[in-house]
Amino acid sequence: MFTPSHHAQGLWAEPDSNQLAYNDPATWIELARLCERGMFDTIFFADVLAPYDTYQQSRDATVFEGMQFPTGDPSVLIPLLAHHTEHLGFTFTQNILQEHPYPFARKMSTLDHLTGGRVAWNIVTTFLPGAGRNLGYGGLPEHGDRYARAEDYVQAVYKLWEHSWEDDAVLRDRARRQFADPAKVHEVDHEGPYYTVYGPHLSEPSPQRTPLLFQAGMSGTGRAFAGRHAEALFISSTTPESAAPVVADVRRAAAGRRIRIFVPQAYVVGSTEAEARRRDTELLERQTVEGNLARMSVFLHHDFATDGPDTPVGELRNRPGVSRQVRDLLNAADRDDWTLGELVRWVGNRRLAGTPERIADSVEAWQSVGVDGVNLQYVVSPTTFAEFVDHVVPVLRARGLVQREYAPGTLREKFFPGSGSRLPVSHPARARGFRRWGNNLKG
Amino acid sequence: MFTPSHHAQGLWAEPDSNQLAYNDPATWIELARLCERGMFDTIFFADVLAPYDTYQQSRDATVFEGMQFPTGDPSVLIPLLAHHTEHLGFTFTQNILQEHPYPFARKMSTLDHLTGGRVAWNIVTTFLPGAGRNLGYGGLPEHGDRYARAEDYVQAVYKLWEHSWEDDAVLRDRARRQFADPAKVHEVDHEGPYYTVYGPHLSEPSPQRTPLLFQAGMSGTGRAFAGRHAEALFISSTTPESAAPVVADVRRAAAGRRIRIFVPQAYVVGSTEAEARRRDTELLERQTVEGNLARMSVFLHHDFATDGPDTPVGELRNRPGVSRQVRDLLNAADRDDWTLGELVRWVGNRRLAGTPERIADSVEAWQSVGVDGVNLQYVVSPTTFAEFVDHVVPVLRARGLVQREYAPGTLREKFFPGSGSRLPVSHPARARGFRRWGNNLKG
Secondary structure (H helix, E strand, C coil): CCCCECCCCCHHHCCCCCHHHCCCHHHHHHHHHHHHHCCCCEEEECCCCCCCCCHHHCCHHHHHHCECCCCCCHHHHHHHHHHCCCCCEEEEEEECCCCCHHHHHHHHHHHHHHCCCCEEEEEECCCCHHHHHHCCCCCCCCHHHHHHHHHHHHHHHHHHHHHCECCCCEEEECCCCEEECHHHECCCCEECCCCEECCCCCCCCCCCCCCEEEECCCCHHHHHHHHHHCCEEECCCCCHHHHHHHHHHHHHHHCCCCCEEEEEECEEECCCHHHHHHHHHHHHHHCCHHHHHHHHHHHCCCCHHHHCCCCEHHHHHCCCCCCHHHHHHHHHCCCCCCEHHHHHHHHCCCCEEECHHHHHHHHHHHHHCCCCEEEECCCCCCHHHHHHHHHHHHHHHHCCCCCCCCCCCCHHHHHCCCCCCCCCCCCHHHCCCCCCCCCCCCC | CCCCECCCCCHHHCCCCCHHHCCCHHHHHHHHHHHHHCCCCEEEECCCCCCCCCHHHCCHHHHHHCECCCCCCHHHHHHHHHHCCCCCEEEEEEECCCCCHHHHHHHHHHHHHHCCCCEEEEEECCCCHHHHHHCCCCCCCCHHHHHHHHHHHHHHHHHHHHHCECCCCEEEECCCCEEECHHHECCCCEECCCCEECCCCCCCCCCCCCCEEEECCCCHHHHHHHHHHCCEEECCCCCHHHHHHHHHHHHHHHCCCCCEEEEEECEEECCCHHHHHHHHHHHHHHCCHHHHHHHHHHHCCCCHHHHCCCCEHHHHHCCCCCCHHHHHHHHHCCCCCCEHHHHHHHHCCCCEEECHHHHHHHHHHHHHCCCCEEEECCCCCCHHHHHHHHHHHHHHHHCCCCCCCCCCCCHHHHHCCCCCCCCCCCCHHHCCCCCCCCCCCCC
16 A cells, blocks of 8 residues: 555554655565565555544544555556566556546556556445545445445446447558547447446557456445456455355356455564564564554444553453454453453454465465465565565465466456456456447537 | 647658557657756646547547547656656646546645656646536536636645645654654645535645646636636747737736746757758648648637538638638638648648757747747657757757756746745645644544
8 A cells, every 4th residue: 555554553663664665666666576576466556535533533543653644646656667567467446436437447548558458456435434525425425325336337437448449440550640440439428327428438448458357345245246347356354264155155256257366464474483473473562552443443343442442351351331343352362461452453463473384384275265365465564575575485486376477468367367368258348339320429 | 648649630650750659658758858858847748538529520530540539647657757857847737627636636746756746737627528528527517617616626635735734744753653743634624616625635745745837728717717826827829929918918917926938839940941841841741631620620619621621722712601710711821722621731730940040049039028938849759859859959058048957856946946845825725724623523
């Protein structure tokens, strides 16, 4: 995320962190090169459009810690990073409330052109009331309405990407001084419940046309949406056992359509198990309590300030009227002398600390339940990535768990080798012919 | 413009043009380096969000010629080009109908951070009905309404850029693990007639905070807007004599506020006057008639198809009922055997063909009426820029008409050396204090 502090709150202050230099292009160039050296498929940029303000009903802890705030626009980094890499993909998040589909479709096509087809879109509907307020919606449209908007939004951009310019519309004929054939460029005439877009699309067809499509929503509605649209999915399971039914459900929703599934993982590497655990514990102790309370308050939809974060866990266990979410948390504690704040910090930063071999075992365990890959979350950047590339990747490679070289072609072809650069014709984005009325003028 | 063909229609097909490679990052990197070698202040990206469709009431000629269509999103090129240059500025156009002020303000701040303060915004309201349709407004809001929106829009983004984060809000205190002081970061609470934005701004203060502000509107309303807001202005005068009263009027509207004024100029360079004129004539003859009719139909608000573009000028002169715009055109013709189409092509491509000395004389003539600089329009890219840099710039430099080195600092400091990187306190963007309610939560 284009921000000082993403997941591991407080650790931007570590001496080996360059997270404070998040506005320096060199920081990102270095990271992209490192990821390509480690054969990562893609960098993934998360994004939010408002500071978290659940904890203490205030955004003060968020601002204090630089926790996913401030945050830059990740899209403008991508051509720069693509220029310094050859194969790495660039996935970024943009919620469907942020921008009208017409200019968004152009931005995405521009990125796909400039990167040679290495861009992916993580489709989100946002969950932050503040984002809805900041974007002029008055507040956040309710969940079902957001997904109805998302469906309308993707239909509009699909038409622009897939159904405006025919494959042979562009001629580049110097002798006739003809750039394109007007009869093969079409208005899309989208009039949906939320969005109207006439077109034609402002971009000629890019290598992938539709970027590789990621999704992350885990509600029933979100999973159905992913089943229809996504080619890759982030799920939030914390163990292979709990992931297995989710994976099965996602694959069922996708109805045979190919979909790559990723889980978030954070690692602390050591040359021995003991060393790794010691490092992890030391890092955890240097993490801030407030930042973690602020982050977990958002994701558990609960203001931990109301429970008294300084209260020892043992005392809370005996308190009547504690919410189910807090009780689940308390039951996860293995130390009664922790405060609630310390417990939240621990729960919010569970990571695998171990040797490269132990981490490779874990990757195998995920794979055994049908998970395709890991979304590596940094503890300290760039240390986490460098350690993974230098120490874990060689072990994964020896076990055949990571690619030895990139597949040729676009990001979609790297995800699905041999598939071609376009979405399959069975995907809903392509289930529509060109409209044959290229000479008409709308409006 | 991020497109195959900007002004000189048809010449993308010349053998020395790389305009077809407009989606190749290398094209733009080469151009940016060339411009920096020539001591240009800034690259300027124009932009439109719909194909021109006045001529023949169709966008077919536009699509045929690749005339300002397709067009990429220029903003995502900027960090890449900034990485390959040290001083050059990057000015891009974004109309206020395109994007909500909140994410736009973030994009601009991100660009200002990533470029070290070398970005400028050309504020436009768009004149294309197609853009209004494509952006979901149903059509184009009327002129006065667009400027009322623009006023509201800039007030919203000014508040985010100038009045959300205090100068000393960011601490980056590793010892306390404190990124920023929440009491010095403010919601902006903008509730205008068109836009609501609460904030706080998603970006910490960038080098310029508010980007350098360009404007181009030449109506009375547009000029008043420029007088209030712009630090640089494109005017469309074609002679120094006609520019003089415009310059005076703009400076009056600016009421003593500093403002840089630029005129569009296209040059064809020769080692003799005769050679330059011959080259210009040859280029003109290879230009397309249709493309120029399509472009001039838009800018003269007149469909030249209705007048019979194949009709000889001499015949049209004697035809009753010819419109005033066409009659003005006809009176500009110096050859009766031209067709209307050829005449429009000629009028739409008037450029100065001459030796570097003759071009330098022209620059002096512009300067003598208070014009600050030239917006160099290419005839063929990159040839026009290379010829200008290699042959005209040395003459301009010898006469003290072009900078010998860049001033240090941000783009604003390069435009106004010694001024500091921020807008002056007298600018309306800064005429407002911080609101002291940092701990409150909105909504």
